[in-house]
Amino acid sequence: MNILSDELNVENEFYFQWHITEQCNLRCKHCYHAKYTSSDELSLGKLVSIADKIDSTLKTWNKKGTLSITGGEPFIVRDKLFPLLGHIDSLKTIHHFDILTNGSLLDQSSLNELKEFKKLRRVQVSLEAANQKLNDSIRGNGSFEKTLSSIRLLKENGFQVAVMMTISHLNKNEVESLIKILKEERVDTFSAERFIPEGVGTNLKDEFLTSAEVREVFQRIYSLAMKEDKIRILLYRPLFAQLNGNDPTVGALCSAGNNALTIMHDGTIYPCRRLPIPIGNALTDSFYKVWYMSSVLWDIRNTKNIKGKCADCDLIPVCRGCRAMAYALTGDYLAEDPQCWK
């Protein structure tokens, strides 16, 4: 009998995306959250106990842990955020963590506190366009200028900054101009996520891209990534593998059931934030139980279950399509990725 770790988790890292609150001061039109209330939010003590559970799990699995702490807007609950980050920073199994924020509540005093955390790798904010009006029509009035100010403040204080863009019909032609601005602002990394119509974002479903449009946008992003040296353009997403299957930095296997879990504000565990099917609770269940016994995760792990064009695709070991996209569009998380152009 051999230890299983290298078979069940293809990488040595295990990633947790942790939404510590649902409260948010913005109402972005594409948001995957359905509500923004503080009910069921966990106390600091419970958050710390989950962090300890993450630590002991990673220890048993002998995995390097990476975390993204987010919300809602995590800085709304700064009384819990900073002590929690302090605790996470002290855990040996955690290699690094990122904070995903809208940036609107960042100030010098917050950054002074963040500087104390040795394992904080990057602060990620979002911009949807280089065009201020367009960005603000999606993220809210004033958000463009506020986000740029936050980026500048972060860079002045020596932080690594990541910017994410959620691509839909609304902003698919903004990639190049946005990256140009981000370079000028000395942003470290850029990534683009496909818009999935779920949560509040269901109202934007007409802005969902066709597979031909996704192909065209992804090709443009890939071309930029190949020639840009001032900003890293991350291509760790399903479907990118079709553009260069030989390069391991291009494309990524869907992380659901593979090497990641999402923890929600009330402890509910999802396979991925964009695949909102509860598979356990971090307070009451062990991560072992969830990882080993969830039928949803086992359905996804068995690549023979994946349907449609994904079933016959030679890239299935390195892509598998986005299971969340399949679920949002068809109600079946094993359906083919509806935006795949192959």
Place this chain on the structure above:
Amino acid sequence: MLEISQTDTFILSENIFLQKITELEKYWVFNIDTGEHYTLNETSYWILEQIAENLPANNIFKNFLGNFDVDENQGKDDFREIMNGFLTEGIINRAERPDKKEEER
């Protein structure tokens, strides 16, 4: 090494969970309490499935010989080795014999 008597019965330890993906020929056993996990070959997994059905070891052994078409002597050694591995790793326990329970009463 384990001696297999006619009446010995083994049980899966508490918190042990079996999982297989037959199409991919992948077999696992998990301890959902401690987080330990092992990958198995088809034969070892098959034995654990039989144990989960509470069959006496001797029956499992007979089924094992029939199912995998192995020589009895070689099969005995293999079976013992696998069962001992499971016991050592805490994946199975020896079930208390009903007659022993009666004696204790």
